[in-house]
Amino acid sequence: MTTALDEPLVYVVDDDEAFRDSLTWLLDSAGLGVQAFDSAQRFLGGFRPQQHACLVLDIRMPGMTGLELQEELNRRPYSPPIIFVTGHGDVPMAVTAVKRGAVDFVEKPFSDEAFLELVQKALRLDAELRSRSAVKLSVVTRLATLTPREREVMERVIAGKLNKVIADDLAISIKTVEAHRARVMEKLGVSSVAELVQLSLSGQ
Numbered sequence: 001m002t003t004a005l006d007e008p009l010v011y012v013v014d015d016d017e018a019f020r021d022s023l024t025w026l027l028d029s030a031g032l033g034v035q036a037f038d039s040a041q042r043f044l045g046g047f048r049p050q051q052h053a054c055l056v057l058d059i060r061m062p063g064m065t066g067l068e069l070q071e072e073l074n075r076r077p078y079s080p081p082i083i084f085v086t087g088h089g090d091v092p093m094a095v096t097a098v099k100r101g102a103v104d105f106v107e108k109p110f111s112d113e114a115f116l117e118l119v120q121k122a123l124r125l126d127a128e129l130r131s132r133s134a135v136k137l138s139v140v141t142r143l144a145t146l147t148p149r150e151r152e153v154m155e156r157v158i159a160g161k162l163n164k165v166i167a168d169d170l171a172i173s174i175k176t177v178e179a180h181r182a183r184v185m186e187k188l189g190v191s192s193v194a195e196l197v198q199l200s201l202s203g204q
Helices: 016-031 040-046 066-074 088-099 114-142 148-158 163-170 175-188 191-201
Strands: 009-013 034-039 053-058 082-086 104-107
Touching: 009 016, 009 040, 009 114, 016 034, 016 114, 034 040, 040 066, 053 114, 066 082, 066 088, 082 088, 082 114, 088 104, 104 114, 114 175, 114 191, 148 163, 148 175, 148 191, 163 175, 175 191
Parallel strands: 009 034, 009 053, 053 082, 082 104
Antiparallel strands: none
């Protein structure tokens, strides 16, 4: 059964069948969608980058390890927030994983309540990252509608230059600067220089 892209999904990747089943039951009982995989390779085959999700990942697995899967996902355009599951001896590796961007790690055995709180934290982070990404894409799309001259005018407006200075910089009339400036504001859907500055920052 496929989970809708905007519904929270928890990917579980662990080669221990009993542990996978236990986590699946726990997450399901908390009302969360779950997809479990017994290897990193199988996960990559079923992973949907557009899905609102987080990943619960075992560090030690045959074949591609959890750390290697993290590295692979970090090379891709989007990686879900990762929670590593680790044994006592794997804590130094888990710390390394967190330094590489993982949300956190849980050490076996762990508290169900603490684990579910961590999953919710990871899902909130995913929603936040996707929201930022959507805003940035929207801004980039709008910026792409500007002509080269409009972009030159916009950059100088953002830098705080007056219309007269911009006109001198670009060797055009003040009226032309005003016309370009008005079109920039209209195309980008802003009504003030402050909004223009904020929009340009959100597109970076």
